[in-house]
Amino acid sequence: MSRHYSNRGSAYYNKGEIEKAIADFTQALKINPEDAEAYYNRGSAYYNKGEIEKAIADFTQALKINPEYAPAYNNRGIIYSDKIELEKAIADFSRALKINPELAQAYANSGIAYSKLGDKQQAIQDFKKPVKLFAEQGDTANQQKVSELLKQLQQD
Numbered sequence: 001m002s003r004h005y006s007n008r009g010s011a012y013y014n015k016g017e018i019e020k021a022i023a024d025f026t027q028a029l030k031i032n033p034e035d036a037e038a039y040y041n042r043g044s045a046y047y048n049k050g051e052i053e054k055a056i057a058d059f060t061q062a063l064k065i066n067p068e069y070a071p072a073y074n075n076r077g078i079i080y081s082d083k084i085e086l087e088k089a090i091a092d093f094s095r096a097l098k099i100n101p102e103l104a105q106a107y108a109n110s111g112i113a114y115s116k117l118g119d120k121q122q123a124i125q126d127f128k129k130p131v132k133l134f135a136e137q138g139d140t141a142n143q144q145k146v147s148e149l150l151k152q153l154q155q156d
Contacts, residue, residue: 002031006038013045021045036066044075052079070100074109081113089113104133108146115153124153 009024025042028035043058059076062069077092093110096103111126127150134143 002028002035002038004028005031006035006041009038009041009045013041013048018045018049022049034065036062036069036072039065040069040072040075043072047075047079052083055079068099070096070103070106073099074103074106077106077113078109081109081116084116086113086117090117102133102137104130104137104139104142107133108142108149111146111149115149120153120156124150127153 005024005028009021009028012018012021012024022042022045025038025045028038029042032038039058039062043055043062046052046058047055056076056079059072059079062072063076066072073092073096077089077096080086080089080092090110090113093106093113096106097110100106107126107130111123111130114120114123114126127146130146131143131150134140134146
């Protein structure tokens with residue numbers, strides 16, 4: 001039954017109906033409070049809505065339930081990077097990559113965080129990895145975005 005609410009919540013999220021998505025993810029969690037994916041999805045919806053602290057809380061709860069949930073570390077890291085809590089962001093991206101070394105987006109996000117910190121060399125190193133991974137995964141849009149960031153850093 002909780003899967004029904006989670007699936008419908010994901011459909012609402014994908015249609016941009018964030019309030020309905022949050023309501024369904026919340027209902028799924030009432031039925032199964034150990035559903036890490038529902039916490040992750042609701043956290044993503046809260047982030048999309050701008051409710052940053054609620055998003056952090058949900059990603060953190062997802063990680064308490066499943067400490068190997070690499071996307072939750074990545075998304076929580078994005079929020080920390082947005083908040084300029086760069087050490088926390090980098091720690092989360094590193095943890096995501098330790099769990100899943102193929103998570104190209106976490107390398108790119110780590111590169112952005114290191115760039116904000118002023119560590120140009122580490123940022124360049126982190127940007128090189130996702131360019132290759134995105135190409136291998138057929139994600140040319142993200143490959144091009146990261147390639148542009150890499151070029152900008154190398155020219156500065």
